[in-house]
Amino acid sequence: MVIQRFWLVLGCCCLVAACGQAAEQPEPLRHGLVYCAEGNPESFNPQLGTSGTTIDATSAQLYDRLIDYDAERQQFEPALALSWQALDDGKRYRFELRQDVQFHRTKWFAPSRPFSATDVLFSFNRWLQPDHPYHHVGGGSYPFFNSSGLIHLIERVEAIDSYTVDIHLAQADSSFLANVATDFAVILSAEYGDQLLQAGTPEEIDRQPIGTGPFRFVEFRKDIGIRYYRHENYWRKPPGIRQLFYTITPNANKRMLKLLTGECDVIPYPLVDKLAELSTDTEIEVQSAVNPNIAYWAFNTERPPFDQPLVRQALAHAINRPAIIQTIYDGNARLATGVLPETSWAFSEEDQTYPFDPERARALLAEAGYADGFSMSIWAMPVQRAYNPNAERMAELIQSDLARIGVRATMVTYEWNTFRRRLANGEHDSVLIGWVADNADPDNFFRPILSCAAKASGNNRANWCDPEFDQLLIDAISATNRDQRVNLYQEIERAVTSAVPIVPIANSLRFQAQRANVEGVELPPYGGLSFRRARIVQDNEKAEQQP
């Protein structure tokens, strides 16, 4: 009898607990969104890096740019600059700035004035002027601005009045606006910079960031996550969610499981082979978008034997790229026919790659004096990128292809940030990596990854520098006629093909999976992810069914 009563009471307790849980979710969960990011950001200032992980985590959330690029309508649109015009035959650009734009108000900074021309000068001069007090803070290397040539293109930035800025260029450049609209050209707060200088802690500017963007920074714990709160005084419509949390989840399998259990609302780079499985689940939606990217295999052309074009051509002949596409991308990618992807306006159908031909590869190796082969390392990224969902598996495939021509390859991998640092030091023989364009200009596929400037800034993974090739790039960028430019880019493609500093492998789609009740997190064709329009659809029907 007593025992029966005990069970009754216990049952009631369970029932109450269950009902309690089914009741409406607490406020933080209803108005918050969890994004399971694939890695830690390198810093909170996109000016300092080119890693897609950092851009996705910071740029569109914390900051605004002078102008934005609307990929759908293929035109620039006003952001912090209301209007802009080219003067002096395209050698000077004038930007009229927006008024009443507020910076973030946080525990460590209270802005006393809205955004003005001072902030534009501060942000641009930080990477432009080597004697700027902040130039060397955070490493002093600005890979995007170096490799895109913006650092040399801009002569100076001048404030005409509080809300007018003139940018003087060394020569007319058709890619200037496109570069200013990228995720790297963000606007920082000059007032915050001054405050930190006085406090003697300038490095905090990239760790406790202040911007004008839709979210303000709250905290970052390495390997755990980043917390953002909505910027209530945002000059556009503030976001529909109050809190945004980036959970660091490098394991792709775990990311997918966490999406299924609802611990993640949105995940990047879901596993391609599990995509079909995910799509049938009605609670999960999978998005894919054409992404201007290229996965390639770069040879460190400074190290023998990769300094010989013959060896590089042999290796290019040795790998079975169609098999790689089939295995790694599961049909979600296109075999690259050159460096430029199909979506670029300078693309041509002409195949500029080396066919799979082990016999020819062995002959070329013998010609180069390596008839018995050699040993080499293949560095494989530890993270999934849009252009390469599984670099380690790809390295294994290449390894077995190379074994057939007598080349013994070993795979090397490190944690992502360490990996990038060591690559920049040129410690690799060859690396499987790739590039996602920051803007629609074809120049963005060559200058940031294959120019001498890119080599200097450590972004040229092939460590390849050819002055003639650089001249071709400059010719292509100074030409104003589009047909002329298309021809020049074809010539550039041919130059890459004959020298083979890199072997283009694939252009792939970018995937993202999310819970069905999340809206407004679209995959951008260029640049980083934005949560500005994100919204959680409240599940009112479900709540009503519960007593």
Place this chain on the structure above:
Amino acid sequence: MIRYSLRRVVLFLFTLWLLTVFLFALNYFFPGDPLTNMTGIADSSSTAYATAMEQRYFAGSLLEQYGGFVHHLVQGEWGRSLVTERPVFSDGLTALGASLELSLLAMMVAFIVGAPLGIYAAIQQRGLLDRIIMGISLSAYSIPVFWLAQLCILLFAVKLGWAPISSQINPLYDIPTMSGAILIDISISDYEYKQAALRDALYHLWLPVTVLAIMPLTMLMRITRNAMLDVLAHNYIRAARARGLSEARILLRHSIPNSMQPVVRQLGLQFSMLMSNLIVTEVIFNWPGVGSWLVKAIYERDYPVLQAGLLMLATLILFVNVAVELFHAWRYPQVRKELYAEH
């Protein structure tokens, strides 16, 4: 007792000293600059590097350098991480808090569930339940933790949805990290949704605690059962029965207290084993404790963090073992008498 305690404490200090010598030597064995490995200051031309060089007597002999090393260690100046450039000591403390919470809860569960089950099995010796309990314990004991954790995640989190896969709490609950132990952090915070956060934390906590508790639980169960059987065979139990004491009284007053003696002695050893399982569990459940911190540091060649993680785990294991031994000797005087043949 005093002599015994002194010996234990001296042994403890001696082991700690050996540990610091080992850690100090590691700085020279790791690749790269020893001072960078120690302090995490990578830029050898900076003023911070020069100051650190002076403070740690790097111009002097190895002995002086070791002195500087221990001095900084004791003061809690463990340098900065090579990756995050954050102070290692404070990051380590919160990681330790998270680890302690998990391991102590697991130890508690193991003891509270394991010991009674062992006693029960002993009373029912060779009965059906005894065989079932022992059978389950043997099979549970032989499952490696990394596999068990994955299985539990697949079953309870993915299939049944009874638990989340990872982390301490739903990250949307903005609980400031103070001690690292999530239950304590929630309790001392003035967060608006404290109740909900606490529920959520428990919801996240139960699976890793269970996974971690299984191994020591099965061990404790077996040890308790054997100890209990041993005690039950003694003459004083028979004498108690002969005097007509009730079975319950014999159990509660005579056999259980005496059988706990070998069990308590095992607790220290079990804790050491728990620690190695803790590292695996933390990595699998993304628990922000010392274990996952250490593993990350190994991946990233973050030498200051690596040393700190080693030091913390080793000190914790040593400390718990010594504490258990001291308690054991204090609670069961016959043990230390046996040790020194005193009467």
